[in-house]
Amino acid sequence: MTGPQVHVPYQGIGEYLSFIKEQKINPEIYFSAESIDSLTPADLEILKAKLDYRHVLTMHAPFMDLSPGAVDPQVRTVTFNRFNQVFEIADILQPKAIVFHSGYEKWKYAMRVDPWLKNSLRTWEFFAKKAADKNVRIAIENIFEDEPSNLLLLMEEMGSEHFGLCFDAGHFNLFSRIPLGEWLDRISQYIIELHLHDNSGRFDDHRAIGDGTFDFETLFSRMKDKKPIYTIEGHSKEDVVKSMEVLRKYALSAEAG
Secondary structure (H helix, E strand, O other): OOOOEEEEEHHHHHHHHHHHHHOOOEEEEEOOHHHHHHOOHHHHHHHHHHOOOOOOOEEEOOOOOOOOOOOOHHHHHHHHHHHHHHHHHHHHHOOOEEEEEOOOOOOOOOOOOHHHHHHHHHHHHHHHHHHHHHOOEEEEEOOOOOOOHHHHHHHHHHOOOOEEEEEEHHHHHHHOOOOHHHHHHHHHHHEEEEEEOEOOOOOOOOEOOOOOOOOHHHHHHHHOOOOOEEEEOOOOHHHHHHHHHHHHHHHHHHHHO
16 A cells, blocks of 8 residues: 545645645645636745655545536536646646545435436546546535435446546544445545544544444445555545554554465
């Protein structure tokens, strides 16, 4: 297993740069809408120069208020424009993968998947082609899904090697109404990235791996042969370091086995 990615907001790069370089962190840089609006190509070249060590880069796209499967075409247009900006950033940074949120909420869609799926395909068919052209992979993250049917349908319809899933452990722990094993049975073939953080099932507080109630042992044992991108999403240096130590132990045990 290669070293993990660590979630880092673009605005926090300066604050955490010494920690990032000291730990030789593979960053997954989150670009909010605000950061995108303030960026210039020169800023991105400066960022590349700051990350002057051997690393693998991934990106996390903005998600607040965006909806790739929106019924309202104007909302989709805003979302489309933001995602285009993300790919313009990717042209410069050349990430291995970009994580996007699914945007599906069953209550908002009156328990129906078909309108979300139809409009999601309009969005993602365009961006999957861009991803293939740039040799980058799109990873769609579960958020409010309480079971994975909508994600599975999206994957089956897209059928692209540049388009897969990001399984978020913390979000599963909050919202799922079916067991982890059933989720993985249904979607593991499409998982290209894991978002790793923990909670007690009540709040999305992004604790270190093992500091909540999520079953990481099952996740790691089921995914070890899939070789996904492992991304730590702890919200403090301490949680990041603790999670990295857990992943190192897991890697050693996997190799020994």
